[in-house]
Amino acid sequence: MAKAANSPHGDLSTVRIGVVGHGVVGSAFTALVARQRDVIAARTGVLLDVVRIAVSDAGKHPAQVGGADVVTDAMAVATAKDVDLVVEAMGGTTLAGEVIRAALEAGKPVVTANKALLAARSAEFFKIADERGIDLLFEAAVCGGIPLIRPLRESLRGEPIRRVLGIVNGTTNFILTKMTEDGLDYASALRGAQQLGYAEADPTADVEGLDAAAKIAIVANFAFGVHVVADDVSVEGISKLSAGDIAMAHKFGYVIKLLGVAECDVQSGAVSVRVHPALVPLKHPLAAVREAFNAVLVEGEASGSLMFYGRGAGGDPTASSVLGDVIDAAVNLRKGTHASLGTFAKAMFTSVDDTRSEFMLSLEVADKPGVLHAVTGVFARNKVSIRAAEQDGIGNDARLVFLTHDARTADMKACLDEFHRLDVVSKVGGFIRIIGD
Amino acid sequence: MAKAANSPHGDLSTVRIGVVGHGVVGSAFTALVARQRDVIAARTGVLLDVVRIAVSDAGKHPAQVGGADVVTDAMAVATAKDVDLVVEAMGGTTLAGEVIRAALEAGKPVVTANKALLAARSAEFFKIADERGIDLLFEAAVCGGIPLIRPLRESLRGEPIRRVLGIVNGTTNFILTKMTEDGLDYASALRGAQQLGYAEADPTADVEGLDAAAKIAIVANFAFGVHVVADDVSVEGISKLSAGDIAMAHKFGYVIKLLGVAECDVQSGAVSVRVHPALVPLKHPLAAVREAFNAVLVEGEASGSLMFYGRGAGGDPTASSVLGDVIDAAVNLRKGTHASLGTFAKAMFTSVDDTRSEFMLSLEVADKPGVLHAVTGVFARNKVSIRAAEQDGIGNDARLVFLTHDARTADMKACLDEFHRLDVVSKVGGFIRIIGD
Numbered sequence: 001m002a003k004a005a006n007s008p009h010g011d012l013s014t015v016r017i018g019v020v021g022h023g024v025v026g027s028a029f030t031a032l033v034a035r036q037r038d039v040i041a042a043r044t045g046v047l048l049d050v051v052r053i054a055v056s057d058a059g060k061h062p063a064q065v066g067g068a069d070v071v072t073d074a075m076a077v078a079t080a081k082d083v084d085l086v087v088e089a090m091g092g093t094t095l096a097g098e099v100i101r102a103a104l105e106a107g108k109p110v111v112t113a114n115k116a117l118l119a120a121r122s123a124e125f126f127k128i129a130d131e132r133g134i135d136l137l138f139e140a141a142v143c144g145g146i147p148l149i150r151p152l153r154e155s156l157r158g159e160p161i162r163r164v165l166g167i168v169n170g171t172t173n174f175i176l177t178k179m180t181e182d183g184l185d186y187a188s189a190l191r192g193a194q195q196l197g198y199a200e201a202d203p204t205a206d207v208e209g210l211d212a213a214a215k216i217a218i219v220a221n222f223a224f225g226v227h228v229v230a231d232d233v234s235v236e237g238i239s240k241l242s243a244g245d246i247a248m249a250h251k252f253g254y255v256i257k258l259l260g261v262a263e264c265d266v267q268s269g270a271v272s273v274r275v276h277p278a279l280v281p282l283k284h285p286l287a288a289v290r291e292a293f294n295a296v297l298v299e300g301e302a303s304g305s306l307m308f309y310g311r312g313a314g315g316d317p318t319a320s321s322v323l324g325d326v327i328d329a330a331v332n333l334r335k336g337t338h339a340s341l342g343t344f345a346k347a348m349f350t351s352v353d354d355t356r357s358e359f360m361l362s363l364e365v366a367d368k369p370g371v372l373h374a375v376t377g378v379f380a381r382n383k384v385s386i387r388a389a390e391q392d393g394i395g396n397d398a399r400l401v402f403l404t405h406d407a408r409t410a411d412m413k414a415c416l417d418e419f420h421r422l423d424v425v426s427k428v429g430g431f432i433r434i435i436g437d
Numbered sequence: 438m439a440k441a442a443n444s445p446h447g448d449l450s451t452v453r454i455g456v457v458g459h460g461v462v463g464s465a466f467t468a469l470v471a472r473q474r475d476v477i478a479a480r481t482g483v484l485l486d487v488v489r490i491a492v493s494d495a496g497k498h499p500a501q502v503g504g505a506d507v508v509t510d511a512m513a514v515a516t517a518k519d520v521d522l523v524v525e526a527m528g529g530t531t532l533a534g535e536v537i538r539a540a541l542e543a544g545k546p547v548v549t550a551n552k553a554l555l556a557a558r559s560a561e562f563f564k565i566a567d568e569r570g571i572d573l574l575f576e577a578a579v580c581g582g583i584p585l586i587r588p589l590r591e592s593l594r595g596e597p598i599r600r601v602l603g604i605v606n607g608t609t610n611f612i613l614t615k616m617t618e619d620g621l622d623y624a625s626a627l628r629g630a631q632q633l634g635y636a637e638a639d640p641t642a643d644v645e646g647l648d649a650a651a652k653i654a655i656v657a658n659f660a661f662g663v664h665v666v667a668d669d670v671s672v673e674g675i676s677k678l679s680a681g682d683i684a685m686a687h688k689f690g691y692v693i694k695l696l697g698v699a700e701c702d703v704q705s706g707a708v709s710v711r712v713h714p715a716l717v718p719l720k721h722p723l724a725a726v727r728e729a730f731n732a733v734l735v736e737g738e739a740s741g742s743l744m745f746y747g748r749g750a751g752g753d754p755t756a757s758s759v760l761g762d763v764i765d766a767a768v769n770l771r772k773g774t775h776a777s778l779g780t781f782a783k784a785m786f787t788s789v790d791d792t793r794s795e796f797m798l799s800l801e802v803a804d805k806p807g808v809l810h811a812v813t814g815v816f817a818r819n820k821v822s823i824r825a826a827e828q829d830g831i832g833n834d835a836r837l838v839f840l841t842h843d844a845r846t847a848d849m850k851a852c853l854d855e856f857h858r859l860d861v862v863s864k865v866g867g868f869i870r871i872i873g874d
Contacts, residue, residue, distance in 0.1 A: 028739070032595070032739050033595075035597070036595045036596075036597060039595075039597075039662070040594065040595050042662075042780065042782075043594065043662050043779045043780055044594065044777065044779065139592060145737075145739070145740040145741055145743065146743060147584075147588035147592035147593065147743070150587065150588065150591060150592050151584035151587065151588060154587060154761065154764075154765055155576060155584035155587050155758065155761040155762075156584065156757070156761060157477065157480065157481065157761060157764045157765075158469070158470075158473045158476075158477050158757070158760040158761060158763070158764050159473075159757050159760070159761070160472070160473060160476075225476070225479075225480050283725075283727065285725055285726070285730075285746055287725070288720075288722055288724070288725035289722070290720065293722075295744075300582075300757060301753075302465070302469050302582070302753040302754065302756055302757035302760075303582040303747065303748070303753070303754050303757035303758070304582055304747060304748040304751070304753070304754050305746075305747060305748070306582065306583060306584070306745075306746065306747035306748075307732075307744070307745075307746035307747065308743075308744075308745060308746075309722055309742075309743065309744035309745075309746065310740065310741060310742060310743035310744065311740070311741040311742070311743075314741070316738075316739040316740070316741070317739065317740050317741050319739055320593070320595070320596050320737060320739035320740035321592065321740070323595040323596070323739075324591065324592040324593060324594060324595060324596070325592075326595075327591075327594045327595050328591055328594075331777065335774055337772055337774040340481065340768065342480045342481060343479065343480055345479075
């Protein structure tokens, strides 16, 4: 931190920023700083100055951007003497990890949007930041522009949080919205999302729930004060959902959303963190979250249900979150303080088999006497109680759709196993969990 | 702040809290602290200890609550030597104002949920807090349990915010939900809300928009960095809305919500802060906010639309917000720092007449030739352009409903004046603003 003696801003403290990575987020960030630096200086007394930008390919960038030198050595920017604060916006996990580690070890506050890295190595980075007494902030890593980590970390620090339900991946929410509203099947909706740039050519990380898993893992850390990494998350994506599943759900008053779920058992303190499609009641606030928007519902004992909604991706929204963190870290640096990340206990996990939910399940069966009796016998044997059922004829067969009461996941799996062995059942749909009102 | 030498928590810093007011919020707060103090101590290293509680009528309370002395002298609690931090939960503006002032002047951080007081005297209190270098926090003053002020004040400090739209009063949202979903008229819906405890016997402050005005005034301060008090807010309530207005809105694809609106003009920096009913498109995220829930939509240039949703009132949700602030202030006190409230410029206000919007307007007219021509002539003369119209027969008369394109409020008022003077118009409904998609 240095006083800008000859600056037109007089005695403001200048905080010199090194930006590592200048793609969509990095360039949106430097543009936003350029636009807002005077307003920020007036409101906070701190002048943000981007002095160095590291890029991977110097040929694609000018030698200077808004007064900042553009260089290719990321590690040099992370540790430069004239850089007070580092913004990591390069993505990836290998070099980005080295950059964050080196910057923290050099005593520089770090702001990052790198969810994959944080979902894997948060404990290591938090430890260094706490030891050095500097900020490591990462609001943008979860749901882009939505302030979520800060409210969880600060506003709700004393709140007994029981569950977090999040639509934390815009690509899959866009696909599901198109399937729901336009009646498209999964493949067509995915193609549409790819054409509009909402889905990548290889959509695996989004549609199989891996991106959502990294985000809900980070959220679980702050919701429950325990260490959770992406590998602790049980994951199921949306690629097996059909237009029929969505139509059935609608018939019963639900929409299907891909949810990140983090639950904490009141008695035992055991947590379950998972990603899977779920039926959400039409009047539930998450049901109204359409297209590429994200929203996270936090269920606290005292606070009740809170929802945070907004754009979960994109250069500008993500840059907005990064800037909020940069201002915070810069003001703290000037005051000689930092935001405590808190302490995290070792997590105790509930196995997915032991989690409970209501379920929707569909079966295609022979349309003849005794079939319904055989099918309901399977549920009864496995202690799964039915709260609604519907039968449609399809040619010589019939489709049966069941909604269950609250049941153990292991018991539902046992039902599925039996249905697969039952002669009269020609096709077993997967079960989909139901979120209560 | 004192070390609790003989406490079972060993070397934790204890922060001793004085709670002034022990009604719904105060008692929910002390109960929540009792339940969560060990978790909070483990996560933050600070032990919260409620040592004094001030009540107005000692006869209604035990002499001690959870180890804290219950007394009647509010000012004595606010300035007591063994109180490190003051929670003001008494409500009202006279004594509560003295309590906050005295506590701040005695160098004690203050947490309050008192919106009326803050919406009137924030500048005075902020100044003392900043001079003393202590925290004055008030998340609970706006929308009870919803973290909103902190995200605005911190996460979005660098964000160019253009507009805030908030459903910030649960009573009126409950009434409007019943009118919309059950087809009730205003009087029946109000009675229902009173029976359920959502509305008070004298509902004026809620239904006439005064409560919402205090909240949106506080929000405007942090959204735009300017001083706004409740008296700066132009206010219109819901008591004149009819079941017919709501049905008409529905026909055009809207629901009616009472909104707090804070707008900032990009070019001039002039702000408009107001409370009025508005038509919200059915697919807009605010349309899904039902019953007594609150939600605030923040429209930033970079962040895009963000929404914060939850319970805006009630003992537990409000206590949850108070506790978040108390933890923050306690940790800051221990670190010897405080949260900067920022600086606030003098606001420049746009007059309501100069604000622009789309509008819905209904007229009852004689059902005879030339009427529509006369009516549309009024719009044309006042430069108001129509984008949709609908006509229903009602006996010998007809009801005309118009939706306008974006128009100046003064021009709409001029139309209304002319309609009142037009012979063929038997009844002029008020106009209702429309919120775009």
